[in-house]
Amino acid sequence: MTRERPKALKAEAIALRLADCPGWALAEGKLRRDLKFPDFSAAFGFMARVAMIAETLDHHPEWSNVYNRVSIELTTHDAGGVSALDFEFAARLNRLLDAS
Amino acid sequence: MTRERPKALKAEAIALRLADCPGWALAEGKLRRDLKFPDFSAAFGFMARVAMIAETLDHHPEWSNVYNRVSIELTTHDAGGVSALDFEFAARLNRLLDAS
Amino acid sequence: MTRERPKALKAEAIALRLADCPGWALAEGKLRRDLKFPDFSAAFGFMARVAMIAETLDHHPEWSNVYNRVSIELTTHDAGGVSALDFEFAARLNRLLDAS
Amino acid sequence: MTRERPKALKAEAIALRLADCPGWALAEGKLRRDLKFPDFSAAFGFMARVAMIAETLDHHPEWSNVYNRVSIELTTHDAGGVSALDFEFAARLNRLLDAS
Numbered sequence: 001m002t003r004e005r006p007k008a009l010k011a012e013a014i015a016l017r018l019a020d021c022p023g024w025a026l027a028e029g030k031l032r033r034d035l036k037f038p039d040f041s042a043a044f045g046f047m048a049r050v051a052m053i054a055e056t057l058d059h060h061p062e063w064s065n066v067y068n069r070v071s072i073e074l075t076t077h078d079a080g081g082v083s084a085l086d087f088e089f090a091a092r093l094n095r096l097l098d099a100s
Numbered sequence: 101m102t103r104e105r106p107k108a109l110k111a112e113a114i115a116l117r118l119a120d121c122p123g124w125a126l127a128e129g130k131l132r133r134d135l136k137f138p139d140f141s142a143a144f145g146f147m148a149r150v151a152m153i154a155e156t157l158d159h160h161p162e163w164s165n166v167y168n169r170v171s172i173e174l175t176t177h178d179a180g181g182v183s184a185l186d187f188e189f190a191a192r193l194n195r196l197l198d199a200s
Numbered sequence: 201m202t203r204e205r206p207k208a209l210k211a212e213a214i215a216l217r218l219a220d221c222p223g224w225a226l227a228e229g230k231l232r233r234d235l236k237f238p239d240f241s242a243a244f245g246f247m248a249r250v251a252m253i254a255e256t257l258d259h260h261p262e263w264s265n266v267y268n269r270v271s272i273e274l275t276t277h278d279a280g281g282v283s284a285l286d287f288e289f290a291a292r293l294n295r296l297l298d299a300s
Numbered sequence: 301m302t303r304e305r306p307k308a309l310k311a312e313a314i315a316l317r318l319a320d321c322p323g324w325a326l327a328e329g330k331l332r333r334d335l336k337f338p339d340f341s342a343a344f345g346f347m348a349r350v351a352m353i354a355e356t357l358d359h360h361p362e363w364s365n366v367y368n369r370v371s372i373e374l375t376t377h378d379a380g381g382v383s384a385l386d387f388e389f390a391a392r393l394n395r396l397l398d399a400s
Contacts, residue, residue, distance in 0.1 A: 038199060040360050041149045044351045048148040048248060049141045051344045052255040060340050064364035099138060100200065140260050144251045148348060151244045152355040160240050164264035238399060241349045248348040249341045299338060300400070 008081030017087050023097075024090050030062070031074040031086050033093070043068050046100075053092050059085050108181030117187050123197075124190050130162070131174040131186050133193070143168050146200075153192050159185050208281030217287050223297075224290050230262070231274040231286050233293070243268050246300075253292050259285050308381030317387050323397075324390050330362070331374040331386050333393070343368050346400075353392050359385050 009017070014026060024033045037043040043065055050072070054060045062073040074090060076083035109117070114126060124133045137143040143165055150172070154160045162173040174190060176183035209217070214226060224233045237243040243265055250272070254260045262273040274290060276283035309317070314326060324333045337343040343365055350372070354360045362373040374390060376383035 040351075040354060041152055041196065042199070044152070044348075045145040045149040048251070048344075048348065049145040051248070051340075052141055052144070052252050054340060055252040055256050060367045062364070062366045064362070066362045067360045096141065099142070140251075140254060148244075148248065148351070151240075151348070152352050154240060155352040156355050160267045162264070162266045164262070166262045167260045241352055241396065242399070244352070245345040245349040249345040252341055252344070296341065299342070 006076050006079050006083035006085040008076070008079040008083055014082055021087060021090050021094065023094060026082070027073070029075065029081065031082055031090055033072050033090070035070045035072070035097075037068045037070070040067050043070050046070065046096075049096055050093060053089065053096070057085065057089055057092075059089055061089070106176050106179050106183035106185040108176070108179040108183055114182055121187060121190050121194065123194060126182070127173070129175065129181060131182055131190055133172050133190070135170045135172070135197075137168045137170070140167050143170050146170065146196075149196055150193060153189065153196070157185065157189055157192075159189055161189070206276050206279050206283035206285045208276070208279040208283055214282055221287060221290050221294065223294060226282070227273070229275065229281060231282055231290055233272050233290070235270045235272070235297075237268045237270070239268050243270050246270065246296075249296055250293060253289065253296070257285065257289055257292075259289055261289070306376050306379050306383035306385045308376070308379040308383055314382055321387060321390050321394065323394060326382070327373070329375065329381060331382055331390055333372050333390070335370045335372070335397075337368045337370070340367050343370050346370065346396075349396055350393060353389065353396070357385065357389055357392075359389055361389070 018024060018026065021031075024031050026032070035043075035046070037046060047063075047065065047070060050061065050063070059076070062075070064071050072093070074086040075081065076085055118124060118126065124131050126132070135143075135146070137146060147163075147165065147170060150161065150163070159176070162175070164171050172193070174186040175181065176185055218224060218226065224231050226232070235243075235246070237246060247263075247265065247270060250261065250263070259276070262275070264271050272293070274286040275281065276285055318324060318326065324331050326332070335343075335346070337346060347363075347365065347370060350361065350363070359376070362375070364371050372393070374386040375381065376385055
């Protein structure tokens with residue numbers, strides 16, 4: 001499968017898309033969402049699901065975890081900025097959270 | 101830490117404890133619970149959490165997964181039957197499901 | 201993305217492909233591999249990686265785990281038998297094991 | 301089980317223990333190890349195993365992942381510094397890496 005290389009979105013396009021992407025914000029040029037769970041078990045169960053999204057999209061987050069907190073940053077290094085692929089990732093992650 | 105070796109519970113004791121352990125049944129001499137999730141992602145996220153319970157208790161299930169279904173069987177091989185440790189595992193797993 | 205529906209392979213084609221797929225055998229009409237790891241931690245770490253393969257291919261195994269043992273069965277229900285997709289899964293899983 | 305509260309180790313004791321703890325260094329008052337794996341799959345398979353250590357010890361790392369890199373920081377908040385518990389975690393993590 002060939003996939004078109006994602007391009008960096010311009011600031012206006014990012015702002016428009018963020019309006020449809022609850023929980024996410026632009027921080028230091030990346031999409032960012034901070035999450036809090038009841039405990040470590042819930043946080044890591046969620047991370048296992050995010051890992052499967054990452055491999056499915058072949059697009060991987062910059063993320064960190066401290067006990068029940070998970071912070072996720074998304075950017076597309078090849079594109080030099082936030083691309084449609086980051087918003088696709090964010091949307092999938094939101095669907096996963098909505099269904100929990 | 102030394103831990104007392106768990107002993108196999110008698111049929112009457114198992115029946116009493118099962119009354120307090122919703123979702124579980126005795127099947128072929130083991131505690132068994134069959135679960136169904138929305139999809140594979142949800143099922144495996146749950147399995148990652150069960151794996152942490154297993155390592156914490158140093159007691160491991162016999163379990164299987166097919167897409168969104170997970171079947172869990174618990175027995176204590178050293179004891180030759182169902183022990184208090186299996187009910188401890190089942191109770192923790194139930195708390196995890198209740199909180200989801 | 202539209203993907204062609206996989207078709208069940210005939211016995212001869214399965215036998216040919218199995219020759220290139222070390223560790224796997226045909227059992228009750230499914231591809232099967234039984235694995236043994238040093239302990240539960242290693243077994244489940246492997247399972248987390250297999251789960252990512254499953255989601256990437258949108259093709260999921262029938263699998264079970266008991267402590268350090270993992271058994272994996274592959275079949276394509278839509279096709280009514282073993283398909284090229286099962287061999288793709290088996291090959292990816294073998295690459296993962298070879299690299300460990 | 302009652303467990304004695306861990307105490308912060310003094311600089312000299314930390315230095316002595318670090319000598320027996322390859323791969324780890326003291327950075328900003330925490331034990332730190334940076335790891336690199338072949339790919340995301342290998343990195344996350346490892347993380348699933350670290351998560352089980354964390355729950356077993358009831359002691360959780362501050363950690364981050366970017367593709368094939370995992371950074372782990374250990375400190376004991378209750379103790380206000382690095383404690384024996386952090387070295388126990390680091391030793392278990394090293395045994396896991398040595399066995400891979």
